[in-house]
Amino acid sequence: MDRTKTLLRFSALFALIGAFIGSHMAGSGGYSLQPLHAHILVVGWLSLFAFAVFYRLFDIPRRSKLAAVQVWTAIIGSITLPTGMYWERMINEGPLAVFALIYYIVGGTVLVVSFILFFIMTFVFSERIGEKVN
Structure with missing residues (x-):
């Protein structure tokens, strides 16, 4: 799996969805979806x-299980938290x-796990992380 390409494509999808929701809110004059819109974009x-x-x-090993789990928890959490x-x-x-509330909590938890894993990876x-010396 190409982590950069996968993350970039999901990022672009979220940008498109966020732009669509923002356009819809501006066109309709109703801003009830602002929290959803903000979370999708951020x-x-x-x-x-x-x-x-x-x-x-940064040259993170391709076979790193830690990196793979971090990537997929980021993607899954980014989908499940806003939905x-x-x-x-x-x-x-x-x-x-009840299901919606549990789904919301689990989505947020998965996303937090992704950020914790990212912190651990640093x-x-x-x-492997640092400024390149010429």
């Missing part, structure tokens, strides 16, 4: 893009409301 577009740049700039947020706001009663691969 968590999906910017965070995944930053991770893509990290993997492009869970949307469902939790839209579904107010019954068993589906120490595990510290000899």
Whole structure:
């Protein structure tokens, strides 16, 4: 798996979705989706893009299981957090409301795990991270 390309493509998808939601809100004059819009852009577009740049700039081993788990938890969390947020706001009663809340919490937790793994990677691969000396 090409981590940079995968993260960059998901980042671009989130940018497109975020732009669409922003355009819809501006056109309709209704801004109820602002929290969703913000999370899609910050968590999906910017965070995944930053991770893509990290993997492009620094020589993290391709076979690193830590890096693979970090990438996939970032992608899964970036999908499940905003969708869970949307469902939790839209579904107010019954068993589906409980499912939406749990899905939202799990999505956020998966995303936090990704950031924790990224933090750990900055120490595990510290000899590979740094400014290039000419």
